[in-house]
Amino acid sequence: MKNLNIDVHLRRTTLVAIEKTNREPTVAAAELRRCVEALVNQLLEHHYVTPKGTLDLNIGALRDQSVVPEIVANQMHTIRILGNLALHPKAGEPALQSGDIYPSVTALVAILEWLNSRG
Numbered sequence: 310m311k312n313l314n315i316d317v318h319l320r321r322t323t324l325v326a327i328e329k330t331n332r333e334p335t336v337a338a339a340e341l342r343r344c345v346e347a348l349v350n351q352l353l354e355h356h357y358v359t360p361k362g363t364l365d366l367n368i369g370a371l372r373d374q375s376v377v378p379e380i381v382a383n384q385m386h387t388i389r390i391l392g393n394l395a396l397h398p399k400a401g402e403p404a405l406q407s408g409d410i411y412p413s414v415t416a417l418v419a420i421l422e423w424l425n426s427r428g
Contacts, residue, residue: 319347323421327414334410335395341413342392345385348420352376364389381423384416 326340342364349367353360356376361367368389372382391413395405 319344319351322347323417327417330410330414331407334405334407335398338391338395338405338410338413341388341410341417342396344417345388345392345420349385378423381420384420387416388413 322340323344326337326344329337329340346364349364349371350360352358352371353367356371356374358370358374358376361370365386368377368382368385371377372379377385391405391410394402394409398404
């Protein structure tokens with residue numbers, strides 16, 4: 310099986326999202342979530358896994374089919390959850406701050422390192 314190639318657009322989008330973490334944390338969280346969704350969709354297609362309809366279920370499908378290890382699935386969920394908070398804020402909750410987004414950045418770096426380590 311050939312290696313998954315992360316497209317250039319996804320790489321650029323990821324870097325731009327990370328750069329926005331300090332200035333626009335809510336925007337960064339939403340963009341990081343979109344990056345993970347694009348990556349999950351690429352992994353689903355590359356490994357012939359049937360999409361399940363939601364990002365949550367798709368991450369689970371990748372884990373269940375052993376496409377991604379449990380830790381990578383958990384990192385994807387971290388990004389998904391924080392991105393959901395950015396995209397669907399709850400009334401009365403404070404806006405996301407830069408420090409709230411750092412776990413997403415760290416998780417994405419770990420995911421990219423995992424992808425690179427697969428050779």
